[in-house]
Amino acid sequence: MQIDPELSRTVVVATKLDTKIPQFARASDVEVFLSPPASTLDGFMLGDSPFFTSVPSGRVGFGPESVFRSNDEFKQAISSREVEDLVALEEKLGRALSKQERSRIGVNSLRLFLEELLLKRYMDSVPSIIPLLEKEYRSSTRKLSELDQQLSSLNEAKLKEKGRTFHDLFLTKLSLLLKGTVIAPPDKFGETLQDERVNGGAFIGSDGLQFPHKLIPNAGMRLYGGAQYHRAMAEFRFVVGGIKCPPITREEIVNACGVEDIHDGTNYSRTACVIAVAKARDTFEPFLHQLGCRLSHILKRLLPIAVYLLQKEGEYLSGHDVFLRRVADAFNNFAESTEKSCREKCMEDLVSTTRYVTWSLHNKNRAGLRQFLDSFGGSEQSAIVGNSTSTGLSQDLSTASVASDNKQDVKPRTDVKLSHLASGNDSNMSTQTTETRLADLLDSTLWNRRLAPSSERIVYALVQQIFHGIREYFLASTELKFNCFLLMPVVDKLPAMLREDLESAFEDNLDNVFDITNLRHSVAQDKRQTEIELKRVQKLKEKFRYIHEQLNSQQCLGSN
Structure with a gap:
């Protein structure tokens, strides 16, 4: 029923009629059996009603079981x-069978019906079969002509010209794809951001998480x-631009302090630099490799799309697989080589910014850092009034924040800070000598290895400043490079490279480029097959035309 649900191409045949006839008790039963009510038949049934046949049992042959x-x-x-079936039916009915009823009983009646049906279908189809054969004949003739032309073009001069022409057309399609086009269907060649991450790699940080793709435009x-x-x-800008400095532990700060080559005091500026560059290198280097892998995947995808465009416009060199x-x-x-070279250039920038800290690269947020240190210094002073050591440290914080400004502001700011400290201390502080405060400062920062909260916060602020400076420089330089x-070498270097490779191959051995020997053999074989196909189609066309003429003549004689 799935093949022919309406039974419009199905002939219904009821077999074993000879065994059913004895089962009928009344003539009306035979009438219903031979002519079922219209409600029980499908109106689209081929032949409008079933056929009834009887086939003798027994095999054909010379064996002992053969009948x-x-x-x-x-x-x-x-x-x-x-x-015998016709006689038995007439006896059951008590009347003679009509011509219509007889035409549905017996294998010979079924055969006659099918032959007439086949002839009718054939006569209806011949007008469309002959044009199809004509079309196939023209197609084979055209293909044979193309193969002859292809064989004649298998010489060095024409092959070189074909190669150079394809080279120019291929580069044109690559340039078109980079500039933008809608000729290639997106459903076949496009990738969503999720597909791109699966095929080209995702941007994954040290935490192993991916940036939600829905937040990226056109994801x-x-x-x-x-x-x-x-x-x-x-996406690279979104991900890297939002990276925060990894957490810093007290153990990392203490380990980064170490000892100098000439003294064993602490240098918190160096400590901050050591921590910041290590964090930045570990954080940003994986993203550099991930970006190179992703963009290399995107560039390589241009090849099959360009081939599709060439095939669509009939400019593809079919048959020249080598x-x-x-x-x-x-x-x-x-x-691959261009991506590797570009990534190495970016890696040089990352190594340089994480090997030596240049403060001019990290002072974009100097005002924010100064505000943090000033507020921190003021809170420390108010919390530890009367403590000479802490006062000395606050003095140092104020001096450090002032030192980050230009030289013209050093003296006025120092005076303001000292007067502010003096107003907040008791009378004993006002009489304390400068030498004592300096000694307390050195004792709390340079000579003392106990990591105070104030020192920890200073290191943290400096690390944040350096890390964010490296991040901004890395992001800008990587995208630019x-x-x-x-990207630009695909436009200005790839054409020269491909042309140089092509000309070098032409000069070396043309057969290695086009595989002329195998190609000529393959084209000659295709030509022989096409010639055979052409003869076959021609023979079929003549045969169908002859049969059609014979059937038409028979129909004309029959009508007369």
């Missing part, structure tokens, strides 16, 4: 059975080419 010795004997038995769109490159770079593989390998090698040394 019939030949096919003719079996056919004669079938005809005899049909006569759900299937992109390719320049649009996909831009989205990947935007040459096409060489172009594909050259492009992929260029993408990947644009300049990965």
